[in-house]
Amino acid sequence: MTNETASHGRRDDDGALIFQNDTGAQKSMGYMARVYPERSEVFLTIGPQHRNRRDVLHGGIIVTVMDSACGYACSRHAAEDAGIPFVTMSLTTNFIAPVAEGTIRAIARVTGGGYKTLFSEAEVRDEDNRLIATATGVFKRSN
Numbered sequence: 660m661t662n663e664t665a666s667h668g669r670r671d672d673d674g675a676l677i678f679q680n681d682t683g684a685q686k687s688m689g690y691m692a693r694v695y696p697e698r699s700e701v702f703l704t705i706g707p708q709h710r711n712r713r714d715v716l717h718g719g720i721i722v723t724v725m726d727s728a729c730g731y732a733c734s735r736h737a738a739e740d741a742g743i744p745f746v747t748m749s750l751t752t753n754f755i756a757p758v759a760e761g762t763i764r765a766i767a768r769v770t771g772g773g774y775k776t777l778f779s780e781a782e783v784r785d786e787d788n789r790l791i792a793t794a795t796g797v798f799k800r801s802n
Contacts, residue, residue, distance in 0.1 A: 737800065
């Protein structure tokens with residue numbers, strides 16, 4: 660059960676802000692975000708439209724999911740309703756293992772920064788908790 664208590668996203672029973680169909684990218688790719696005070700989690704169920712020629716999840720989609728998770732973590736770090744937008748200045752990614760099916764989860768945290776610039780890290784894991792990719796990034800407040 661969710662409550663419409665936040666101005667951006669809806670609040671779930673566990674206190675998470677839920678974002679679905681929040682952006683064009685999110686709508687077209689089909690991922691959803693759960694945003695907590697200390698982290699964000701972005702979930703994507705892999706479909707045929709997400710796979711590359713090797714029939715595994717495309718690396719660009721993995722990066723997009725981590726980038727979004729970091730952005731949500733930064734927005735929540737700056738405001739309780741996660742309503743302050745951040746843009747990516749840089750994102751360094753390491754691919755660890757391929758994944759072809761199931762649901763992936765990107766977990767992101769803010770690791771430092773100030774008012775206008777924040778640092779964040781993310782990792783993607785599959786349903787078996789296997790590490791798929793990691794990223795670190797710099798994000799700039801865009802308002």
